[in-house]
Amino acid sequence: MSIFRIKLSEQLNRPSNSIRIDDSKRELDDFEGIIELTSNMNSRYNNRTQIQEIAREVLVSLFPPFILHLYPSWFARPFPVSSARMCAWATVVGGTWLMGECEVNDVPEMGIDGGRDLGVLVKRCRFLEESQCASICVNSCKIPTQNFFRHNMGLPLTMSPNYDTGECQFVFGKMPTEEEERDARATPCLMRCPSGGSMRSWHNGKGNGDEQWLMDLATLTADNDPSARSTCLLMED
Incomplete structure (x- = not known):
């Protein structure tokens, strides 16, 4: 958690970024510090593509470069099903602190060996519950994470958050469809959103990426x- 917080702060305050966002004064291992940084990022940048890229670069910075260089050609492309299962298990082991309780599950509709172990079910996403914002979920988590796995790991990923239950279904090896991505962007602002809907234009407006x-x-x-x-x-x- 502390490393993620440091990397997020570093990415937000790179010299190339026009907007400086100071880190919270909370302890490094305080989850609220991550939520504050992410909320500030989403409220100050009016280009969602830029938000998504910053969030993806945070994920990139957490991995040794040689893994991201070799994984697509050595594992993801030659062994896509095994790689999808490996990433599913690694996500549960390494991501529970951020997402909350989750488990590897089957995705029968994938049609590959019954979809065994190709998914991860987040039972009640901690990041969504703490931020209480659909825009932050879509632009700082869903799309950047999908882009990270697709572009940096060489493995497609589709994430489907459920804003009623707080669940989120990961499906490794599945490309998100245009309809699924449009639906994600069309999600109404949550009634409990602390921004009171003020970030709605960042979430579904035109001209922002x-x-x-x-x-x-x-x-x-x-x-x-x-x-x-x-x-x-x-x-x-």
Whole structure:
């Protein structure tokens, strides 16, 4: 927790960032300190793509470079199913402190060996519960984490938060669809959100990175499913 907090603060205050966000005065191992930093980041940046990239870089900074360099070519691409299971177990072991109680579960709809051990069910996400904000969930957790696994680990991931129950279902090896990602961005502001809905424009507004996201998703979909290329070209146009 302390390392994550330090890395988050470092990323937010890199010289290339135009906005400085001072760290909380709370103890390093105080979870509320992470929530305060993340909330401040989401409230001060009006470009969601920038928020998502900062959050992804925090995840990148937690791993030795050689792992991120070798994992895609040595494991993820040649052994996708085994890699998905490995990442599922590693997520439970290494992520419980951030997400709360979670467990590896089966995802039968994946159709690969019954989807055995390809998912992680977060029973009640601590990060969502503490932040109480759908925008923070989508832009500081869901999308950055999916991008990290896809771009840095070479493994697709789809995360599906449930804002009614607090659950979140991870499915490793599954590319998020356009519909799923649009639904995530269309989530109504939570009644309990401390921003009182003031970050709504950051969450679902136009001109804050959606166009680039659509182009990226179109390209990634086509790479994984050549038959979808014609649709993706229409989206890009």
